[in-house]
Amino acid sequence: MSHSEREGDHRGGTDFLAERFEAHRSHLRAVAHRMLGSAAEAEDAVQEAWFRLGRTDTRQVENLGGWLTTVVGRVCLDMLRSRRSRAEQPLDSWNPAPSAEPDPAQDALLADSVGVALLVVLDTLTPAERLAFVLHDLFGVPFEEVAGVLGRSPAAARQLASRARRRVRGAEAPDTDPARRRQVVDAFLSAARGGDFDGLLAMLDPDVVARSEAGVTSGASAVAAGATSFAHLAGVARPALVGGLTGLAVLLDGRVERALAFTFEAGRIATIDIVTDPERLAALTVELV
Structure with a gap:
């Protein structure tokens, strides 16, 4: 973010911040949707990112899009870990959690665009593996930033993505006999x-x-x-x-x-x-x- 952008953000207040957030919403929703496999849960994660943005002095944020992506990544990581701790791993695990308002049309679009086999494989990954793969391989986030979300070294983040990638490659050529x-x-x-x-x-x-x-x-x-x-x-x-x-x-x-x-x-x-x-x-x- 340039000096003038930071000054504009400071002068414009919430309205200016909301406008800039909306410019990134579709990207953040796509990241969260692939992390969580549910349109409803993805909206919850994006909304939480907005709340956190409102509590942050954005004059210190150089790259708002990158900052928001890492925030959504952290929110999704927490949600995945919570899901695992409750052992909520149903057969149709890319559908919304019972507490969320379902969006079957959006979830069907995700299944079509990503592939059902990939969704199944993503659900077998650990939360850390899933985050590393989705952020780096699907959205091009550098391993240094992925490592920051995970609280691990870049080498560890790279290894997590590599393990996930091997599973995904198996999904791309499933045993269909x-x-x-x-x-x-x-x-x-x-x-x-x-x-x-x-x-x-x-x-x-x-x-x-x-x-x-x-x-x-x-x-x-x-x-x-x-x-x-x-x-x-x-x-x-x-x-x-x-x-x-x-x-x-x-x-x-x-x-x-x-x-x-x-x-x-x-x-x-x-x-x-x-x-x-x-x-x-x-x-x-x-x-x-």
């Missing part, structure tokens, strides 16, 4: 029934993430260990389409007690979404195959 996906699920189910830890590892991506209402488990060893402890449920599980995704349905007394939906990378299971809540199960379309 239904027969192959079914073979992987059958092998996973067989290994789970037999408590075959090595067999489970062979079907899991090293960075697999399993999500449920109870929390999130990351890494092939941890997920495989969890699967072996549910061998009794694997015995009554059947291959199914869960919300249109390849998965499993656990049947008790003829009803679906829980559902598992999988995504795949390079012929292995990359994410497992586990639904046990009766209301969420009732809202899912589960079709045995």
Whole structure:
């Protein structure tokens, strides 16, 4: 920001500041939307950035657009961490949180522009990985500024983005062969029934993430260990389409007690979404195959 701009900001007060903020709103909304996957939550993040701007002496801000981008990044990072702490990782995790006013049209536009596969992968990243990838790879924010948002070194921010980028590249070339996906699920189910830890590892991506209402488990060893402890449920599980995704349905007394939906990378299971809540199960379309 030039000296004259800073002086104008000082003289113009709130109206001038609001005008300059509005000039950046669409960009900030795009950043927040890709960070959070929800139009409603993105609006909340942008609004919080406006509140913080109002509490800041903008005469000290050299680049308002860059400053606002980093502020929105910090707000989104906090929201993602809060979402994880509450284990809110539903199957349709790019939709708005229940407390937010949904905007299906905007969320559909995001899915179309970014790709459903990428949205699924973004939800498997840690909040720090997601922020590093979105800010740097999608919006060109330098790693030095990304590092400032994360409170880490530029080298650490670069490493986070690199890990995220590897996952995204897998999403850009997903395993779309239904027969192959079914073979992987059958092998996973067989290994789970037999408590075959090595067999489970062979079907899991090293960075697999399993999500449920109870929390999130990351890494092939941890997920495989969890699967072996549910061998009794694997015995009554059947291959199914869960919300249109390849998965499993656990049947008790003829009803679906829980559902598992999988995504795949390079012929292995990359994410497992586990639904046990009766209301969420009732809202899912589960079709045995």
